[in-house]
Amino acid sequence: MVRTIYTEDMPLLAIGPAPLELNALVAALGDRGGADGAVVTFLGLVRNHNAGRQVQHLEYEAFEPLALKAFARIVGELQERWPGARVALHHRIGRLGVGEASIAIAVAAAHRGEAYGACRYVIERVKQIAPIWKREFFEGGDVWIEGATADPEDAQARAEAERVACA
Amino acid sequence: MRVTVRLFARLRDIAGAAELTRDVAQGATIRSVWRQLAGEYPELVQYERSISSAVNADYARMDQVLSDGDEVAFLPPVSGG
Numbered sequence: 515m516v517r518t519i520y521t522e523d524m525p526l527l528a529i530g531p532a533p534l535e536l537n538a539l540v541a542a543l544g545d546r547g548g549a550d551g552a553v554v555t556f557l558g559l560v561r562n563h564n565a566g567r568q569v570q571h572l573e574y575e576a577f578e579p580l581a582l583k584a585f586a587r588i589v590g591e592l593q594e595r596w597p598g599a600r601v602a603l604h605h606r607i608g609r610l611g612v613g614e615a616s617i618a619i620a621v622a623a624a625h626r627g628e629a630y631g632a633c634r635y636v637i638e639r640v641k642q643i644a645p646i647w648k649r650e651f652f653e654g655g656d657v658w659i660e661g662a663t664a665d666p667e668d669a670q671a672r673a674e675a676e677r678v679a680c681a
Numbered sequence: 682m683r684v685t686v687r688l689f690a691r692l693r694d695i696a697g698a699a700e701l702t703r704d705v706a707q708g709a710t711i712r713s714v715w716r717q718l719a720g721e722y723p724e725l726v727q728y729e730r731s732i733s734s735a736v737n738a739d740y741a742r743m744d745q746v747l748s749d750g751d752e753v754a755f756l757p758p759v760s761g762g
Contacts (some may be wrong), residue, residue, distance in 0.1 A: 536693025558762050576761070577689055577754055579738040605761060617762050637762055645735070645754075647690035658691040658759035664733045666740055 526601065527585040529578050529646075532606040533605075539620040546600070547617050550622045551559035552629040556637055558617040560610045567652040574607040574616060577645040581605065584644040587666055591639065595676060599623040601634040605646060616648075631679045638675035642668075682707060684714060686698035690757050692732070695724045705747065711736065714727040714753055731758050 524542040534556055560572050576671065589601045602620045610616055619636050623629040640646075643666045648659050665671065686701040693699050696718070705714055710733045719725040735754040736739050747753065 515758060564682065568754040574761070577687070577735070577738070577756065580735050580754070582742070582762075583739065585723075631701050641759070645689065645756050645759055646743040647757065648760045649690070658757070659760035660691070660731075661760040663757055664740075664756050664759045 526603070527582055527589070527678065528604045529576055529607060531550070531586075533538040533614045534604050534606055534618040536615075536620065539604060539618050542623075543600050543620055546622070549624060550655045552616050552626040553620060553622045554626070554629040554633040556617070556619040556633050557615045557619075558637065562612045564650060564652075565568050567650070569612060569655065570651045571612065572610050572616070572651070573607075573649045574604070574610065575647055575649075578607075578608050580645045584664075584666065585640075587673075588636055588639040588643070591672065592635050593622060595635070596628040597625065599628050601632065601636060602663050603623045603636060603640070604662050605640070607646070617653050635679035636676055637670070638678050642671050642675060682709075682747075684709075684747055684750070685752040686714065687752060688753070689753040692725065692728065692755055692757050696722050709745065709747050711741060711745050711747065711753055713754065714747065715743070717754075728755075728757055732756060743757065 522536050526542055562569050585603050587600050588633045600622045600640055604618045606616050617631055619662040621629045642662045650659055688696050695708050714762050733756045
């Protein structure tokens with residue numbers, strides 16, 4: 515049973531430089547005695563192009579203690595909307611080459627609809643509020659990518675994440 | 682009183698340091714620390730309306746009053762994922 519290999523010491527929420535292992539996240543969710551009907555996973559990858567630039571690599575940095583709190587907050591929010599869903603979320607930091615995974619998410623739930631919705635919600639909220647930044651190195655220069663102002667209390671942003679998740 | 686300031690991403694590049702310590706007046710808020718830094722590093726001014734902040738690794742509002750020894754973090758717009 516592949517799903518039981520990694521369960522020891524595999525945290526549900528993590529941030530660090532180690533390469534991401536999706537199977538480990540799925541295993542960390544456990545199997546809840548057969549009550550799950552779906553696991554949805556998401557891997558975010560370093561793309562070789564962005565805004566017309568040829569991307570060579572990315573460097574991610576994070577305010578790690580706050581990022582972990584942000585992840586826990588996102589899981590709490592999600593369980594208000596999808597009460598049975600369980601989440602594993604790992605984000606990588608440091609230097610990542612094209613094609614490498616920067617974020618891995620696994621969500622287990624009784625039904626596929628909630629698993630898909632909750633998984634999408636997690637990635638949308640990470641992009642909105644997690645204190646993580648990427649610096650893009652491209653042919654001819656580098657630039658910090660700056661997206662959303664991180665405000666976890668912004669109800670409009672949260673509603674937008676939920677809207678996208680349920681679209 | 683004295684506070685520690687943590688800076689990330691481009692804010693760190695602008696200030697040339699990831700961590701600073703600053704003496705601030707009793708009753709200082711996060712915003713007043715930010716304005717003090719922006720006075721020292723004018724390039725920070727452009728972030729006045731887009732930063733968010735944390736105190737002792739918890740999200741905080743800019744009008745929060747600080748205590749001696751607090752660690753204040755300034756977060757430019759985020760881009761994780």
